[in-house]
Amino acid sequence: MKYDSRLSGILHVLLHMADEDVPVTSEHLAKAMRTNPVVIRRIMAGLRQQGLVRSEKGHGGGWRIARDLSTVTVRDIYEAIGSPHIFAIGNRTEAPGCLVEQSVNAAMNDAFAEAEVLLLEQFGKVTLAALSADFHARMTQRANQCAFEDQTDVA
Amino acid sequence: MKYDSRLSGILHVLLHMADEDVPVTSEHLAKAMRTNPVVIRRIMAGLRQQGLVRSEKGHGGGWRIARDLSTVTVRDIYEAIGSPHIFAIGNRTEAPGCLVEQSVNAAMNDAFAEAEVLLLEQFGKVTLAALSADFHARMTQRANQCAFEDQTDVA
DNA sequence: TTTCATGTAACTTTATATGTTGCATGAGTT
DNA sequence: AACTCATGCAACATATAAAGTTACATGAAA
Numbered sequence: 001m002k003y004d005s006r007l008s009g010i011l012h013v014l015l016h017m018a019d020e021d022v023p024v025t026s027e028h029l030a031k032a033m034r035t036n037p038v039v040i041r042r043i044m045a046g047l048r049q050q051g052l053v054r055s056e057k058g059h060g061g062g063w064r065i066a067r068d069l070s071t072v073t074v075r076d077i078y079e080a081i082g083s084p085h086i087f088a089i090g091n092r093t094e095a096p097g098c099l100v101e102q103s104v105n106a107a108m109n110d111a112f113a114e115a116e117v118l119l120l121e122q123f124g125k126v127t128l129a130a131l132s133a134d135f136h137a138r139m140t141q142r143a144n145q146c147a148f149e150d151q152t153d154v155a
Numbered sequence: 156m157k158y159d160s161r162l163s164g165i166l167h168v169l170l171h172m173a174d175e176d177v178p179v180t181s182e183h184l185a186k187a188m189r190t191n192p193v194v195i196r197r198i199m200a201g202l203r204q205q206g207l208v209r210s211e212k213g214h215g216g217g218w219r220i221a222r223d224l225s226t227v228t229v230r231d232i233y234e235a236i237g238s239p240h241i242f243a244i245g246n247r248t249e250a251p252g253c254l255v256e257q258s259v260n261a262a263m264n265d266a267f268a269e270a271e272v273l274l275l276e277q278f279g280k281v282t283l284a285a286l287s288a289d290f291h292a293r294m295t296q297r298a299n300q301c302a303f304e305d306q307t308d309v310a
Numbered sequence: 311t312t313t314c315a316t317g318t319a320a321c322t323t324t325a326t327a328t329g330t331t332g333c334a335t336g337a338g339t340t
Numbered sequence: 341a342a343c344t345c346a347t348g349c350a351a352c353a354t355a356t357a358a359a360g361t362t363a364c365a366t367g368a369a370a
């Protein structure tokens with residue numbers, strides 16, 4: 001199955017950025033995430049529009065987080081990237097005139113709607129600050145690996 | 156966006172079948188759903204393994220529902236087709252050694268897990284009998300169109 | 311003015327759900 | 341027995357969207 005990994009990818013990138021005092025380049029982030037700099041820019045472009053990150057060109061340029069981590073939730077990020085569809089299994093829409101289809105869709109939509117509400121509530125409870133704290137807790141536990149710089153080789 | 160429409164497609168097909176006393180051919184179902192008979196057979200093959208439907212070859216053959224509609228829930232169907240992934244947005248798994256990734260995944264997985272439980276609970280409450288009843292209620296309301304046979308032209 | 315980094319459009323690749331063809335198998339009909 | 345109809349199934353083709361890539365323009369710092 002194929003996933004739209006933008007959300008977790010973005011969270012990943014933001015947490016890496018949060019641990020840097022200087023702007024981080026797309027290339028650096030791309031290496032850490034084993035992807036392409038352009039993909040990073042594409043992801044970040046949307047977030048910049050929402051004021052979540054800033055970009056700087058030229059020497060010493062790169063990406064910086066624009067807001068306090070404690071004021072941004074996973075839900076904010078989700079909405080900043082355009083609230084993509086959450087579910088992989090959806091309703092057929094090919095025969096909207098069919099009453100059977102309408103009955104099925106009605107039942108399914110109710111279920112999906114409730115699950116979506118719950119999921120977004122959960123997302124709303126998780127701040128980037130909390131994620132960062134969790135990450136640092138893991139870091140001290142296993143003081144061995146990771147940290148952003150290592151990602152070039154490891155991640 | 157692209158959906159895995161198997162679940163709603165199957166529900167659709169089953170409800171159509173439920174309204175027929177004789178076996179329904181793959182070709183008939185395919186026309187009703189504007190798809191290919193082979194696609195129908197592919198879908199139904201899994202359900203037959205679970206004992207939800209029966210198939211008969213040759214003259215007068217086709218598909219028949221094997222169980223009482225009131226004993227089958229949407230959740231049963233979902234599980235019968237192999238419990239496909241529910242969410243379109245998932246976790247990256249490309250850097251499992253990265254602690255940032257682990258933190259992100261942990262938080263996301265919790266949220267997803269809760270939403271999944273809720274969704275499946277909802278699915279478990281909806282029987283095929285209930286869906287069928289809802290369909291028939293719509294039928295009597297708008298007595299004009301639909302019914303299975305019409306699907307050849309309309310649906 | 312050279313270097314470095316983002317900005318963006320256009321294109322390519324890849325994954326996968328879906329659609330299609332062809333033929334084998336088995337059940338009923340004539 | 342021969343014929344027709346339907347499923348069973350493998351193999352191949354198509355469509356679509358995410359992800360990756362290339363190329364070049366723009367702007368900032370050295």
